[in-house]
Amino acid sequence: MKWFGRKNVERTRPEENEADSAEGVENVTESVADEIYNRVESADLPAHILDAARDECERLLKSDSASPDFAISHAYLEFILSLPWNETTKDDLDIQRAANILDARHYGLNNVKERILEFLAVKNLRSRISPNLIIVDDEIIARENLSIIFEHEGFAVRSVGNGLEAVSAMEKEVADIVITDLKMDGMDGLELLEVLRNRWPDTGVIMLTGYATVKTAVDAMKRGADQYLGKPVNLNRLREYVQDLLARNQRIQGLHGPVLCFSGPPGTGKTSIGKAIAESLGRKFITISLAGLRDESELRGHRRTYVGAMAGRILQSIRKSGVRNPVIMLDEIDKIVQSFQGDATSVLLEMLDPQQNSGFVDNYLGLPFDLSGVLFIATANVVERIPAPLRDRMEMIEFSSYTPGEKLQIAQNYMLPEQLLKHGFAADEVSPSADALRMLIADYTHEAGLRGLDKQIASLCRKMARRRLDGRAEERPIKISAQELPGIMGPPPHFSTTVSSVLKSGVATGLVWSENGGEVIFVETVRMHGSKNLLLTGSLGEVLRESAQTALSFLRANAGKFGISENFFETSDIHVHIPSGAVTKEGPSAGVTIAVAILSQLTGRCVYQDMAFSGEISLHGDVLPVGGVREKIMAAVRSGVKTVVLPEKCASALDQLDSEVLEGLEIRLVSRLEDALEAALT
DSSP states (O other): OOOSHHHHHHHOOOOHHHHHHHHHHHHHHHHHHHHHHHHHTOOOOHHHHHHHHHHHHHHHHSTTSSSSHHHHHHHHHHHHHHHHHOOOOOOOOHHHHEEEEEEESSOOOOHHHHHHHHHHHHHHHHHHHHOOHHHHHHHOHHHHHHHHHHTTTTTTEESSSSSHHHHHHHHSSOSSEEEESOOOSSSHHHHHHHHHHOOOOTSEEEEEEEEEEEEHHHHHHEEEOOOOESSOOOOHHHHHHHHHHHHHHEEEHTTOOOEEEEESSSSSSSHHHHHHHHHHHHOOOOEEEOOTTOTTHHHHHHOOTTOOOOOHHHHHHHHTTTTSEEEEETTEEEGOOOOOBBBBBHHHHHHHHHHTTEEEETTOOOOOOOOOTOOOEESSGGGSSSSSSHTTTSSEEEEOOOHHHHHHHIIIIIHHHHHHOOOOOTSSSEOHHHHHHHHHHHHHHSSSSEEEEEEEHHHHHHHHHHHHHHHHHOOSSSEEOOTHHHHHSOOOOOOOOOOOOOOOOSSEEEEEETTEEEEEEEEEEEEEESSSEEEESSSSSSHHHHHHHHHHHHHHHHTTTGTTOOTTTEEEEEEESSTTTTTTBOSSHHHHHHHHHHHHHOOOOOOOOTEOOOEOOOTTTTTESSSOOOHHHHHHHHHOOEEEEGGGGGGHHHTOOHHHHHHTOEEEEEEEEEHHHHHBOO
């Protein structure tokens, strides 16, 4: 034991066997401490981590091997050694390869794929930029030698003779790192350092001098030098300093790099796109589910003073991956529970902020771990549930619902071959017709994504496997027509809401957005004798109730314009109901629909039931824009709606829709509630 003092133990030796036992315990302690100390010294740990590990080794030696403290220290050191402090995977930034992987894994999602490829293209261009280095020395031989060394290592090197020339070179192109001599004519190193810190504070500065003293070193570091070396220069140490400063400078340049957040209904491919990104980059992929998370210690870990303490899920996942720059997908980030018991959002704010995550501190580790190399991708169903400060740190990429045509292509080219292979069939052994698949999509599923469709195709394959073994399906391939599908799968479940062409009074069709995509709702109203009550039923949220009150107030204020008595509410109650009362409904999109239904009831004029409405209203009758236009349009088509009335300010959202989505629909854009009411009533 030469690395620190041996523990002194006084032995009174009352009995020889007790002395032997004590000596054996001490030998075990020293043996374990020696073994783990050697591993610490050979692990190439960062300097500040190495110091902490050495201190822990000393505590380990001073502990009895049978004591709890010994086990705690030993487990802690094992955890430090298991973390990938220096291991990284090199990014594969071949854009064409990435595009091929994304296309092979997913059909459609063109906007999402384009944004991912843009992200990879930026990383590709940044990786081509050579680090910029300025060497400042009045000795020609010294700066030429350093120039040759760093040019050979891939740096773009400029060499100048004094501080004035260095400032001029910085004004032309800012350098990542400046290596400067201390004593020079014109402007010496300290004067140059002051200028650099005032004008280019992010540039790393290494001070070199042949007159190295403690005073000059302290003075240089106080003025802002990052490192200080005496001449003759230790080249290995200089290289280490340059690489450390370069890594820090690259983090500074990348502070505003995006943390991507994939938002959209379930089953639209958010997680699988994340896997494809990791595959295209050549990185390890980790998924951490945040649904129901309420305690920040699950992410940040517990302090070692607690019994059974362990690190948080972030460092545990990184340790499992074996590298410090994996792709980490934070799944269901909108379902984090915020309560008085704890709030994990504060940990995520630190993790996702590039200015903080380079020194992320886990409670168990108690030392900073650099997360700046991690590519974080979050997923959410409802973006509005994410706290605003956290949402501000992420770039939202919306995953829209799949159209019936896209679902057909995915079913034919991806899902069916995969499910056939899982169920023991050859790729072409079962051949449902395109019409059969369309019926499966339209009548057996009701979703924005693809999970339900995948389950139905799996069910179809199971039924075909049973028929093949029973001898009822001998032909090869087994062909399935649309007429045969109900006999195989059973009667279609009646998920879809369909509209009728019958004119009705007091009932209007609305389009709303939910976590599962677009939905069609029916707003029903009745007028009865009463005393000025507005009754609202159907599990309506506060915003929707306010929309109903706004619609009624607008109609009362403009009663003459619509040909109704100004005192119609004095002796009346109006009841507004939205069916499916067990389902909670919220949002402003039903404002126009409620106004149409109430006016239809008051005037006796019928509403076209194959016309659907979506839009928020103001008290003065303005129709305000709403979101989820694509999903609402697709719900309208699915339900047999012929005409859709939308706010005029949604025109830009309509321009981005595919022609397939709008096929067979008439779109009317309105800016005033009067226009919507006139279009709706017969």
